[in-house]
Amino acid sequence: MSMYSHRGMGAVPQGNSVRINELLDQIRAEFETQLRQTEGFEHQISAQVSEMQLVREKVYAMEQTHMTLKQKYEEEISMLRHQLEAARKGGPQPGMPGPPQHPGPSQQPPSIAPGNGLFSGIMAGGNQAGLAPPQQHPPPQEQQVGPQHQMAQGPPGLPVPPPHPNAQQPPYQQPYPQGPVSNGMGPQPPQSTASPGPGRRGVGRPPNAVGPATPQINTPVPYPGNAQSPQVSHPTPDHARMGGPRAPPVGNSLGDLEVDAVAPHNKKTGSDWYAIFNPQVQRVLDVELVHSLAHESVVCCVRFSHDGKYVATGCNRSAQIYDVQTGEKVCVLEDHNAQDMSADLYIRSVCFSPDGRYLATGAEDKLIRVWDIATRTIRNHFAGHEQDIYSLDFARDGRTIASGSGDRTVRLWDIEQGTCTLTLTIEDGVTTVAISPDTQFVAAGSLDKSVRVWDIHSGFLVERLEGSDGHKDSVYSVAFSPNGKDLVSGSLDRTIKMWELSVPRGNGTTGPKGGKCVKTFEGHRDFVLSVALTPDANWVLSGSKDRGVQFWDPRTGTTQLMLQGHKNSVISVAPSPQGMYFATGSGDMKARIWSYRPF
Numbered sequence: 001m002s003m004y005s006h007r008g009m010g011a012v013p014q015g016n017s018v019r020i021n022e023l024l025d026q027i028r029a030e031f032e033t034q035l036r037q038t039e040g041f042e043h044q045i046s047a048q049v050s051e052m053q054l055v056r057e058k059v060y061a062m063e064q065t066h067m068t069l070k071q072k073y074e075e076e077i078s079m080l081r082h083q084l085e086a087a088r089k090g091g092p093q094p095g096m097p098g099p100p101q102h103p104g105p106s107q108q109p110p111s112i113a114p115g116n117g118l119f120s121g122i123m124a125g126g127n128q129a130g131l132a133p134p135q136q137h138p139p140p141q142e143q144q145v146g147p148q149h150q151m152a153q154g155p156p157g158l159p160v161p162p163p164h165p166n167a168q169q170p171p172y173q174q175p176y177p178q179g180p181v182s183n184g185m186g187p188q189p190p191q192s193t194a195s196p197g198p199g200r201r202g203v204g205r206p207p208n209a210v211g212p213a214t215p216q217i218n219t220p221v222p223y224p225g226n227a228q229s230p231q232v233s234h235p236t237p238d239h240a241r242m243g244g245p246r247a248p249p250v251g252n253s254l255g256d257l258e259v260d261a262v263a264p265h266n267k268k269t270g271s272d273w274y275a276i277f278n279p280q281v282q283r284v285l286d287v288e289l290v291h292s293l294a295h296e297s298v299v300c301c302v303r304f305s306h307d308g309k310y311v312a313t314g315c316n317r318s319a320q321i322y323d324v325q326t327g328e329k330v331c332v333l334e335d336h337n338a339q340d341m342s343a344d345l346y347i348r349s350v351c352f353s354p355d356g357r358y359l360a361t362g363a364e365d366k367l368i369r370v371w372d373i374a375t376r377t378i379r380n381h382f383a384g385h386e387q388d389i390y391s392l393d394f395a396r397d398g399r400t401i402a403s404g405s406g407d408r409t410v411r412l413w414d415i416e417q418g419t420c421t422l423t424l425t426i427e428d429g430v431t432t433v434a435i436s437p438d439t440q441f442v443a444a445g446s447l448d449k450s451v452r453v454w455d456i457h458s459g460f461l462v463e464r465l466e467g468s469d470g471h472k473d474s475v476y477s478v479a480f481s482p483n484g485k486d487l488v489s490g491s492l493d494r495t496i497k498m499w500e501l502s503v504p505r506g507n508g509t510t511g512p513k514g515g516k517c518v519k520t521f522e523g524h525r526d527f528v529l530s531v532a533l534t535p536d537a538n539w540v541l542s543g544s545k546d547r548g549v550q551f552w553d554p555r556t557g558t559t560q561l562m563l564q565g566h567k568n569s570v571i572s573v574a575p576s577p578q579g580m581y582f583a584t585g586s587g588d589m590k591a592r593i594w595s596y597r598p599f
Contacts, residue, residue: 067427251278251279251280251558251559252278252521252522252523252550252557252558252559253522253523253525254276254278254523254548254550254559254561254562255523255524255525255546255548255562256525257276259274259276259564262276262279263279265283266278266279266283268286268287270288270289270565272565273289273563273564273565274563274564275287275561275562275563275564276561276562276564277560277561278558278559278560278561278562280558281553281556281558281560283560283561283599284560284598284599285539285551285560285561285596285597285598285599286596286597286598286599287561287563287594287595287596288594288595288597289565289592289593289594290324290327290581290592290593290594290595291322291324291327291592291593292590292592293313293320293322293327293329293590293591293592293593294589294590295313295315295320295589295590295591296315296316296589297315297316297344297346297589298315298316298346298571298586298587298589299313299314299315299571299572299585299586299587299589299590299591300314300315300346300347300348300349300571300572300585301313301314301347301348301349301350301571301572301585302314302350302572302573302574302583302584302585302591303350303351303352303574303583304324304352304574304575304576304577304578304581304583305352305356305577306352306354306355306356306577307356307577307578308324308576308577308578308579308581309323309324309325309356310322310323310324310330310352310356311324311574311583311591311593312350312351312352312359313350313585313591314346314347314348314349314350314361314585315346315347315589316344316345316346316347317334317338317341317344317345317346317347318332318333318334318347319332319333319334319347319350319359319361319371320332320333321333321359321373322591322593324576324581324593327593331373331376333359333361333371333373333376335369335378338363338365339365344364345363345364345365346363346364347361347362347363348362348363348364348388348389348390348391349361349362349389349390349391349392350362350392351392351393351394351401352394353394353398354394354396354397354398355398356373357372357373357374358370358371358372358373358379358394358415359371359373360392360394360401361392362389362390362391362392362403363388363389364388364389366383366385366386366387366388366389366405367381367382367383367385367389368380368381368382368383368385368389368392368401368403368413369381369382370382370401370415379415380413380415380418382401382403382413382418382420384411384420384423385403385405385407385409385411386405386407387405387406387407387429388405388406389403389404389405390404390405390406390429390430390431390432391403391404391430391431391432391433392404392433393433393434393435393442394435395435395439395456396435396437396438396439397439399414399415399416400412400413400414400415400421400435400439400456401413401415402433402434402435402442403433404430404431404432404433404444405429405430406429406430407429408425408426408427408428408429408430409423409424409425409426409430410423410424410426410430410433410442410444410454411423411424412442412456422456422459424442424444424454424459426444426446426448426452427448428446428447428448429446429447430444430445430446431445431446431447431474431475431476431477432444432445432475432476432477432478433445433478434478434479434480434487435456435480436480436484436504437480437482437483437484438484438504439456440455440456440457440484440504441453441454441455441456441462441480441484441501441503441504442454442456443463443478443480443487444478445474445475445476445477445478445489445491446474446475447474447475448474449466449470449471449472449473449474449475449491450464450465450466450470450471450475451463451464451465451466451470451471451475451478451487451489451499452464452465453465453487453501453503453515455503462503463501463502463503463515464515465487465489465497465499465515465517469497469516469517469520470497470517471489471491471493471495471497472491472493473491473492473493474491474492475489475490475491476490476491476492476527476528476529476530477489477490477528477529477530477531477532478490478531479531479532479533480533481533481537482533482535482536482537483537484501484504485500485501485504485505486498486499486500486501486518487499487501487515488531488532488533488540488554489531490528490529490530490531490542491527491528492527492528494522494524494525494526494527494528494544495520495521495522495524495528496520496521496524496528496531496540496542496552497517497519497520497521498517498518498519498520498521498540498554499515499516499517499518500515500516500518501515502515502516519554519557520557521540521542521550521552521557521559523550523559523562524542524544524546524548524550525544525546525548526544526545526546527544527545528542528543528544529543529544529545529569529570529571529572530542530543530570530571530572530573530574531543531573532573532574532575532582533554533575534575534579534582535575535576535577535578535579536579537554538553538554539551539552539553539554539560539596540552540553540554541573541575541582542573543569543570543571543572543573543584544569544570545569545570547564547566547567547568547569547570547586548562548563548564548570549562549563549565549570549573549582549584550562550563551563551596563594565584565592565594566584566586566587566588566590566592567586567588568586568587568588569586569587570584570585570586571585571586571587572584572585573585580595580596580597581593581594581595581596582594582596
C-alpha cells in the first residue's frame, strides 16, 4: 500500500462551463443587437439620401421652371417696353403697320438677353448695342440693370457712346461724353442670384438675342482725361466698420497724374509707353518692354506656358504661339474647317496644358478645341455650350479643362475621355473661370456681381463671394493665389478684391458664404477686365479699359506702379509661371511681353 493517497482526475466543475456559455451567449446577443442597430442606421441613412435626392431633383425642376418663366416674362417686358417707347415717339407699335421709315441709326439698341454678348461694352462697333458710360447717380431700380442687358457681342475693344438719334457717329473716334448717357434701355427686373446645383444644362439662346458684332478697328485715340471720363459714385465697403482693412488711399489713382509733372525718379518712359511709380510708397520694381507682337485683329487673350518659354495669344480665327526670349512666332493654330472663313471668329480664351503639349482654345462658335501643338492638329472637339465661350483654364492634373460661357454654365471636360464630366448652372452669363492649384475647386465670375467656388469632385457650391463687401457690378476676371487659399477678382465697378477662402483653409462653414473680402484695390479709372497674381504671390496685376496695367501690393492694398503701354483697352494680363515676365493683350491689335524686376 502506497504511503501517498492518489486523487483521481475529476470532471471540470459544471459551474464554470455554464458561466462561459452564458458569457458567450451575452456576447452573441450584444453582437446581434449591434448588427441590427447598424442595419437600421444604414437603412435610415439610405432613406434620407434618397429623400435628399428627391428634394434636390424637385429643386432643380422648380428652378428650371422659374428660369423658363423668367425668360418668358423678360420677353414680354421687352415687348411692352418697345411698345411704350414707340407710343411715346408717336410711332407704330409692334405688329401694327405704320408709315415708311427712313433708314438711319437706331435710337435704341437691340434687346440683349441676359448672358449674351458680354463684351460689347468694351468693344462695340458702328451701331451695335454698346455699353454706355455708367450714370453718375442712377435711380435705385436702374442700379439693378447689369451690363448683360446692354451689350452686343464682339471681341473687346474701345467702347463708343450710343449713336445720337439725329446724327451718325463714326465708331471709335469719339471721346467719352461729358455727362451721364443712357443707352436707351429701361430698367430690368431684379435678377435672382440663386445658384443651382450640378448637372443642369443652361437655358438656350433666347429668340430675341442678337448675333456677334463685327469689330471695327480704327486709329486709336488717346484716353481722355478726367474731365471727359465720368466718374461713378460706387459705394466702397466700410472695412473699418466690418472689422476688415481700410480702403486703399486715393494715391492709388496714378492715372490721374500727368506724366510730365511726375518727378523723373517716379517714372520711366519708352518710345510708345511709360510707367508711373507711386510716389507715396518706396519704389521696389522696375519694368521694361521686351517684345511688341503685332496682330491683325484685337488680341482677346494672352497666356504663358507653364515653363515660361512661350506665350499664346488669341485673336480673330487663330491662336498664335511666340517664343518669349526671341519674340518669334513659332506656331499658328487655325481651324480651316470652322464656320464661314470670311466671317469673324474670335478666340476668346487660350490655355496651355501643364506639360506644354496642348493648347486649348475657346471661341465664338461655342466650341472648345484642344490642339496638339507639335502636329498642329485638333486632339479634342468639345461641343455643348450654347453661347460664346469666354474663359478656359487647364487643371494641374493635365486632363481637366474648365470653361465658362454666356449660356450661364461652367463645364468641366476630360480630355482623356473626351467628355463633359460636370455642368454647373447659374442664372447669368459666366465671364471667367479658374481652377485651384490643387485641382480641388473651380471658381467663376459672373454678370450677377458674384464669385462662386465649387468643389470639382462633388459639384457642390462651397463659397459665394458677394454682399455688402462684394462687387457692385459684373465680375470679369478671377484668379487663385498660388497657395489656393485666396482669390482675386476684377469687376466693371473698377475695383479688384482679394478674398480669403474658408473651405480651402479647412474652416467649416454653415453655408457657401464663408469667404471674406480682405482687401479692395481702388485706382483704375475704368472697367477692370483682367486680374492675376505673380507666382510668388507678391503682386496682383490688373488690366483695365483705361488702357493701364497696375501692380498692387496684396499686403497693403497700395499700387506700386501704373503702366501705360497700349492705345486701347488692356483686355488680358498674364504673368509667367516662372516669374520676371508678364504679357498683355489689347484692342490696339498688339500683344506685348514685359519684364519686371526688383529695383
